[in-house]
Amino acid sequence: xxxxxxxxxxxxxxxxxxxxxxxxxxxxxxxxxxxxxxxxxxxxxxxxxxxxxxxxxxxxxxxxxxxxxxxxxxxxxxxxxxxxxxxxxxxxxxxxxxxxxxxxxxxxxxxxxxxxxxxxxxxxxxxxxxxxxxxxxxxxxxxxxxxxxxxxxxxxxxxxxxxxxxxxxxxxxxxxxxxxxxxxxxxxxxxxxxxxxxxxxxxxxxxxxxxxxxxxxxxxxxxxxxxxxxxxxxxxxxxxxxxxxxxxxxxxxxxxxxxxxxxxxxxxxxxxxxxxxxxxxxxxxxxxxxxxxxxxxxxxxxxxxxxxxxxxxxxxxxxxxxxxxxxxxxxxxxxxxxxxxxxxxxxxxxxxxxxxxxxxxxxxxxxxxxxxxxxxxxxxx
Numbered sequence: 038x039x040x041x042x043x044x045x046x047x048x049x050x051x052x053x054x055x056x057x058x059x060x061x062x063x064x065x066x067x068x069x070x071x072x073x074x075x076x077x078x079x080x081x082x083x084x085x086x087x088x089x090x091x092x093x094x095x096x097x098x099x100x101x102x103x104x105x106x107x108x109x110x111x112x113x114x115x116x117x118x119x120x121x122x123x124x125x126x127x128x129x130x131x132x133x134x135x136x137x138x139x140x141x142x143x144x145x146x147x148x149x150x151x152x153x154x155x156x157x158x159x160x161x162x163x164x165x166x167x168x169x170x171x172x173x174x175x176x177x178x179x180x181x182x183x184x185x186x187x188x189x190x191x192x193x194x195x196x197x198x199x200x201x202x203x204x205x206x207x208x209x210x211x212x213x214x215x216x217x218x219x220x221x222x223x224x225x226x227x228x229x230x231x232x233x234x235x236x237x238x239x240x241x242x243x244x245x246x247x248x249x250x251x252x253x254x255x256x257x258x259x260x261x262x263x264x265x266x267x268x269x270x271x272x273x274x275x276x277x278x279x280x281x282x283x284x285x286x287x288x289x290x291x292x293x294x295x296x297x298x299x300x301x302x303x304x305x306x307x308x309x310x311x312x313x314x315x316x317x318x319x320x321x322x323x324x325x326x327x328x329x330x331x332x333x334x335x336x337x338x339x340x341x342x343x344x345x346x347x348x349x350x351x352x353x354x355x356x357x358x359x360x361x362x363x364x365x366x367x368x369x370x371x372x373x374x375x376x377x378x379x380x381x382x383x384x385x386x387x388x389x390x391x392x393x394x395x396x397x398x399x400x401x402x403x404x405x406x407x408x409x410x411x412x413x414x415x416x417x418x
Contacts (some may be wrong), residue, residue, distance in 0.1 A: 094359070096321075096367075116281060119282065130183070131286075132180050133212040136187070138160075145172075146172055167180025177191070184207065214230035214287075218244040219289065220292035235283065236281050240284055258282070259291070260287070260288050268280050297378065300377075301382065302382045304386070308328045318376070320371065321376055325371065336384050
């Protein structure tokens with residue numbers, strides 16, 4: 038079986054079409070790596086060095102423990118950068134905002150809201166040139182200033198006419214600054230920036246939360262010409278604030294769809310096709326169940342494989358995980374084995390089937406999927 042895996046994964050490097058009866062796979066030296074007669078006669082395989090490009094693992098309790106230890110991060114930690122940004126945050130007034138200015142003990146200088154008018158309607162509108170007009174003070178520039186700076190400026194100018202004026206300035210309506218939330222949220226649109234700092238997760242929550250089709254591991258924040266991708270999985274599941282950030286005016290948040298987050302179940306199953314990875318992940322047992330289970334007439338329960346593309350800098354082409362499910366208790370391991378997007382689950386045929394049939398089935402799918410994935414990565418880079 039290990040020799041078969043070496044040959045099957047060798048096919049990942051071949052861009053030609055599937056094998057036909059009588060064909061063979063040449064090795065780099067030009068000699069035949071595996072002829073059709075080798076399948077039928079049972080002669081020993083002639084192995085090349087392709088096995089150095091493939092990692093083969095048996096799905097066992099030890100492997101499950103290793104993968105869980107690798108995937109499970111430490112306990113959530115405080116985000117000092119986020120806390121510092123919160124503490125230093127101060128709203129900056131902009132064009133279109135409505136200011137509410139109160140001078141205590143001088144009602145003639147305070148525009149009353151009244152019972153029929155809201156503060157936003159009765160306040161001082163910041164004009165397009167960034168100024169407001171106030172009695173005794175005249176025309177003053179307020180756009181680009183903080184509320185405390187505007188209060189000090191008005192207090193200083195009123196002191197010429199009023200002894201020790203007590204002035205209070207607040208923003209009655211926040212209209213100058215917005216963030217934009219698009220993609221797979223329930224209520225996409227714009228959200229106003231206010232005197233309370235807004236974080237990434239708060240913007241998503243105020244937009245109604247994620248839709249069932251959202252990919253919460255791919256939330257793109259566009260700020261000017263810069264783009265940064267955040268994952269909300271740890272933020273939602275464990276409260277990890279490392280993936281949170283305070284938003285600024287003009288930020289664009291896009292929540293991607295999870296269409297590309299799929300696994301492919303091929304071979305001797307009832308319904309071979311692609312299946313989406315759920316928000317909380319998909320196990321090998323769930324993928325096999327979605328595919329209708331093994332095809333009883335031809336499936337070899339000892340030959341359930343998961344083929345996973347290796348990291349570009351790992352030195353390997355792919356990782357292969359084998360599950361021997363001939364013992365029903367091994368299905369517990371299938372429930373504990375977490376699949377990753379773009380994994381290929383392949384169930385081999387019974388031993389009576391020719392091995393070249395298996396290779397011819399797996400070759401087009403695996404080669405095409407990995408070629409497309411790598412081409413997409415090259416374009417993005």
